[in-house]
Amino acid sequence: MCGRFSITKEEEELEKRFAARFYSEVLEKRYNIAPSQESAVITNKEPNSIQLFRWGLVPFWAKDVKIGYKMINARSETIAEKPAFKYAFEKRRCLVIADGFYEWQKKGKIKIPHRIMIGDSELVAFAGLWENWKDEKGDWLQSFTIITTDAVPRIHHLHDRMPVILRREDEKKWIEEELDAEEAKNILQRPQTDLNFYPVSPLVNSPANDVAEILERVEPPGEPGELF
């Protein structure tokens, strides 16, 4: 799955990489982006701007914003049928900008966090969906979810799910208005798979630790000299 990720590049780099602009919004470097926080997306409605939406999709029919806590990921296999994602899959797709994400490998009782990325933390786009939601006061909230798929063999020992990292040539297509469901599914079935990873400090566990230090490689606990 994907429950934490990063964007450790400057705004200008994002703008160049995705040929889109930040308008009113400002994004600081982020090492530890957690659900319910805002992060950078590019939507099918505004493919030339980079906007900040809340992570955790709140369906337009929701009565409570809290439902978003449960909607941080959407399974690519069932996305077209699930009531919470069906509409967004047809009408509201987006690119979720990232340059790495974190997975926790369970080993017995302990959980070892790892950083996973393409190349040396290249900027990439996760396949995402977004929604508009109006609260009881009439204020609008825009939110997104990250689509997941089976983990590639290379990282399967860490976790059996991972975000769909779009092939670069699929990014534009994913947010085209005319894209039909069949082709959208095809895109989800051919993600980037050349992932690199390394263990990082448990500092990443707490979202309060949004610091560059968590990018550093550490020796995983229990190694070397592992006896069991």
Add this chain to the structure above:
DNA sequence: CCAGACGTTGTT
């Protein structure tokens, strides 16, 4: 028909 859910992950 109405009521209630609407999600993912992993249970080492």
Add this chain to the structure above:
DNA sequence: GTCTGG
């Protein structure tokens, strides 16, 4: 809003 369960 739409689907599932009762």
Add this chain to the structure above:
DNA sequence: CCAGACGTTGTT
């Protein structure tokens, strides 16, 4: 995802 709270009454 992980961390941290998880309750009520009544109000110094």
Add this chain to the structure above:
DNA sequence: GTCTGG
């Protein structure tokens, strides 16, 4: 154990 907040 389960929910909320970050």
